[in-house]
Amino acid sequence: MSKVEDFEELRPLLFSIAYRILGSVGEAEDAVQETWLRFDGSATRPTSTKAYLSAVVTRISIDVLRSARVRREEYAGPWLPEPLLSDPYQDPARSGELADSVSMAALLLERLSPLERAVFVLREVFAFGFDEVAAAVGRSEAACRQLLVRARRHMEAGRPRFAADRQERQELARRFFDALKDGDVAGLRDLLAADVQLVGDGGGKAPQLAKAVMGAENVARLLGTVFPWLIRIDVSFEPHEINGQPGAIFRDRDGKVLHILALDVLDGQIQTVRAVINPDKLGHLGPVADAWAIDREVKRARRQPN
Incomplete structure (x- = not known):
């Protein structure tokens, strides 16, 4: 050759x-x-x-x-890996090990x-x-x-070991994103580990959390409050495997990538929720949305009476 x-x-x-x-x-x-x-x-x-x-x-x-x-x-703030949707190297006999080694938890x-x-x-x-x-x-x-x-x-x-089989992880993720879409705080709380963490990476180039949010109650309330407003301004999401673990890509009304969420699942609960919103880390997924504009639109919508 x-x-x-x-x-x-x-x-x-x-x-x-x-x-x-x-x-x-x-x-x-x-x-x-x-x-x-x-x-x-x-x-x-x-x-x-x-x-x-x-x-x-x-x-x-x-x-x-x-x-x-x-x-x-x-x-600026927590650093997270650039999300990987699919690993180009395939070895069916070792797919579990390969997925584990590319998880955000391993890379961090x-x-x-x-x-x-x-x-x-x-x-x-x-x-x-x-x-x-x-x-x-x-x-x-x-x-x-x-x-x-x-x-x-x-x-x-x-590093956590992702012992749950793929079907179990996908089912847990489906329930999580259903509850997220509906703003179901109680439903979210039931799926989260007591010591769950929500970590966001905006890199100073997009709206981001000042620090990690800790605990099932705090994470459930934050997610259950923010995401229904995103849905109201036509932000949509599509479930997708992110770094070998369940997650989703969020897009604005024009289909541009706003951010991704990646979930660490262990022992039937979500241990960590990671959000990558830094536009520099999303360009390989397609055209990137203006996260600051989305943030302003959400704030305007929340100020308006129903």
Whole structure:
């Protein structure tokens, strides 16, 4: 096969590696493009194209993540990953593990160093041999085994396991969004864990929560109050899997993307509700709505008598 054919065959894998390290669709796509440029510019063909390209995209992603962490420290409000609707890398035998590894909860574990995250992704998610992992991150196999041990410890301590089967998660999400649409505070409260969190990411570029909202009563009241007003001004939503977990895309009356909601489901309850409204993180989903205009419209509607 030609270089182009080799690369295109591996592109889904390369993107999936980069996205799991970076949590950003745009940065992952840039890392894949940079990988192609380096591959295209190389004078020789590697013995294993897969190993070579995976190593290149991993190193690029590690470098990007190191600089991104500095930027995220200055980010306005909570930082959430860019939502991913579908993972281009498919392996039916390991679909559950792949979905778990791309969840927002997994991507948000900042306690993992860039090297730990890269080693975990290559070894635990994509089952690379330790020799391939070591070559990719530029460390010895022994060092990579230690990095993996630390990464596993962090992941087990900080990441929920989504034990509910897909049908159960979808049914819970259906009930959640029905209650959301109807402003059914009691119905929402029944679906939320007692210590549920609502986290929003506007990045200073869209209306956002000043801080996370905690507790079933507070989250239910906020959601049950705000979303019926959005429905009244013709905001609609469509259920969709977001980062391997149930969620929805919200659109304005013109069909532009307003924001997404993603749900973490564990033990038959919703543990976390995450809203991404920063327009910079939604452009890959389609044309983006003016969230400030929607906010003003909601406020006007609420001031008007029924």
